[in-house]
Amino acid sequence: MTALVELQGVTVTYRSAVRPALVDATVSISAGEIVLVAGPSGCGKSTLLRVVNGLVPRSYRAEVSGDVLVNGQDATAVSLRGIADTVGTLLQNPAKQVVGHSVLAELAFGLENRGVRPAEILSRAQAVARRLGIEDLLESAPHELSGGQLQLVAFAGILILEPALIIVDEPLANLDPDASHRLLDAVREYVRGGGAALIVEHRVDEIVALAPDLVLYLDQGATRYSGDLAGFLAVASPQAVKLPFRTLVDRHRSEPDGLPVVPEPDCATAGASRLEFVDAHLGYGRTTILSDVTTRLHAGERVAILGHNGAGKSTLLRAAVGLVEPLSGEVLLDDVPVETLGAKDLVAICGYLFQNPAQALFSDTVAAELTFGPKNLGRTEAETLEISRVALEAVLLHEEPEILSRPPRTLSFGQQRRLAVALALTLQPRTLILDEPTAGQDERSATHFLDAIWDLPGIDSIYFITHDIDMALSRADRVLVVSDGCIVADDTPAAIVHDTGLWHTVVGGTGVLRETDYVRAAREHGPRSGRMPRAWDLARQVAGAPPVPAP
């Protein structure tokens, strides 16, 4: 059988780059196969994906060597449009992929571009919608949909073109894990029906269930491994990609790292009240998003806020910095109502990191960007320079060559995140609020980033919003779960893990949180109370020692 797409020794160097982004890549995908491409950021997976769908070199200027075959034919002479007849691409962010003003218009888009008759478009759109269970959404506008629905709609927009191969770029990057899994189910169905899929993802633990036929493991453009899943799990770096818990235990057994099993320290003892909600109703205009919030977050605590997309996680913490005003009740920061605090007092207590680090970057250079905040607060030139220096050092950006004179937006995504933290630090707050701090980052950079923040000098408390359940449980002293406009749970990570009513699995359960591989392991092997060890540390414990007995 002819492979749908075949790459033989493909090396890609972008015109604007010196080093190749992809080196000597070889892969072949046939009907009925699932290929997983895994690796950390910058490993070359985006470039590989662009070679397969033809954007490199047709839209992106690059030197390409090696052979690319589509349906057994040399792809050089084939247009982007021609390749698209075989290869469909689901981009990482469905909000950028969905261009129609309604779901139906989105499904029609690709067929309209191919000049298909309206009657045929309509019947095919209805068929695809039925297949994915989104018939009820056909008349909806995309901005009315949840992130998960949007992802399915984007997939439907590709599926309707009946490509033989679908590229799925980081399906689990979506902030709604349940929805991502519905998408993966749809991909599985599609492959069962004779299609093929190329999935790019570094959260390998969640992809294992799809049983990929081939795994390509990339790092810095080079292929580190190419072969079956079992072989990949044996060689993949647990720092670079997220591996199943079972694999972590096996790894500790086969090559022990020799570190001792250290019990988790106790949860931070609660200090003074930092952020207090008294019978607060929070929302915008006439819409209440969270009601009856009464709780205290203390100085010295690391608090994770978990819950569905749109449940009100951001609303809760935005109220802390006055971006949302309480409709009734009170929100107090250091015992003072937030709305009575001047901007300068407010920012000195609480720094807020937005999900998109680039949201506020506007200066010509990093140096100028750093001075904006302190100058607004009326600091002198000398103070400002010193504050900037300290902030940059705290996030470990000071060692980057010529960092101060670089335009902020030319930094890598990870560096921009660090810069955003430094910008918050220049206002010298004691508390940091982080909105989805690991979104868009791979395992290694997320870990390094959080480690750096957790050790920041001068920051005594961190409150963070996340959809990453494993990260929340293994990093926090305390977890708040938000659902249906209320706080439904507020406890230590261990207690949350053992509160079985909070969880649901793929198979069943009605809880609000999706049970992960790590959660099951933590419930089985982790402590009964207090904090939770990280997956890697828990695995070491499981590999070397029997589970901690229940107290």
Added chain:
Amino acid sequence: MSTATATERRNRTPWIVSSRTIVFGAIGAALYGALGVLSFIIPGTANVAIRPAIAIIPFVGARFGPIAGFFTGAVGNALVDQIQGFGFLTYWNWSLANGFIGLVTGLIAFYTPEPKKTGAQILRVALIAFVAVIVGLLFTATDLLLGNTFEYWFFGAYIPAVISTSIAVVIIAPVLDQAWKPLQNLAGR
């Protein structure tokens, strides 16, 4: 395997239309509409409004070409009229005039090479945008077809529009242009 060079092809003529032309023109038009909330009345005047968002038009023209610039100006202005309720035809000629600001900026920018020094780059964009405003808004002389007198158009509409538009455009267009400059090759197209 040969290398395609989309940008080089694009550089030969300013009139090439790709998906990028359309998307960037549309983004520009949406920005023109959304950033309209930052408009203000010049203190001390009754109704001379400054609309800083208008600087998006020459920015798009200079960076992404005359077609994208025209789209941004014409559709952006029409869009604002649509949302305010006038409908886009009431001031159809002003929408086209805004489009011509983008078109003229794009054309002049295409044929005038970018200087090396930052100061000269800023001056170049400011000058091009200023000329484009003067030329582009001349199209509003079509107000005369609507029965307006020449004096009414020239002193009541054209001159005030040139002044308020120029203030926004000469200041902000170079700022945006400089902000985009280090990013223009980031996408690798």
Added chain:
Amino acid sequence: MEVSPRYLAGRSFLGRRDPRVLIGVPALTVVVAAQVEDLRVMAALVVIAFAYYASARIPLREVRSNWTFVLVFVLIMAGINGIIVGAQASATSDDNATLATIPLIGVPVTIGSISYATNLTLRFLAIAATGFPLAFSIRPGDLAVAFARLGLPSRFAYGIDLTFKFLPSTAASLAETIAAQRLRGYEPPPTHNPIKKVLQLRPLMVPVTVNSFIDAEDVVDALDLRGFGTQKRTWLRQLRFGAVDYLVVGFFLLLALLATTASLTGRMPALWIF
């Protein structure tokens, strides 16, 4: 500011029309209004225009603020400016008896200038009345198809759709940037200097603009990967120009022809009716 277009016509008479009618009528109204110089004829045109507007059955409460804005705008632009300019325009006319003089600027108010200003105001109203259904009675998405059917190349027509799609996300991005800068202590001091005021907007305009264009690169890929602009495209939404549509447009076309003929043959009634 509202950031997305609204459809308010329901199943009304105009709500059931082909969108090309809603584009054609205001366009023809502009042609007619531009040529009418007689207050009586203009008044008749205003009545026709408002009858057309009424047939869209746009609920007043939904568009009250829009009408307020339009009326204020019309009164300032056409009314006051009309009197000032009209004074000069009618200075040579016979009917330039000065009724009063505007204090401070010393512009004489004459019958001619009032007549001119009233005419200008009514002209705006007629055009605005046909413009409102254009703004509120075309379903989202229909505008692009209508333009394509009117001959605009389909890539550009689709660009209109894209603009509507980008508008809410751009407005949200601006709101987010304003929030982010406020939390960096951004509180620009009040100033009377317009240049300073524009410069103060840099921390808002630069990130929103730059982010929008960087994000757009992915949208470009999304279009290219689905064959946008590679061949003649079809539209799922089919427009049908029915008999009633022909009648409505035909009526306004007739008005436009009459007005043009009258102008060209010099039979259009004169400027001042008094």
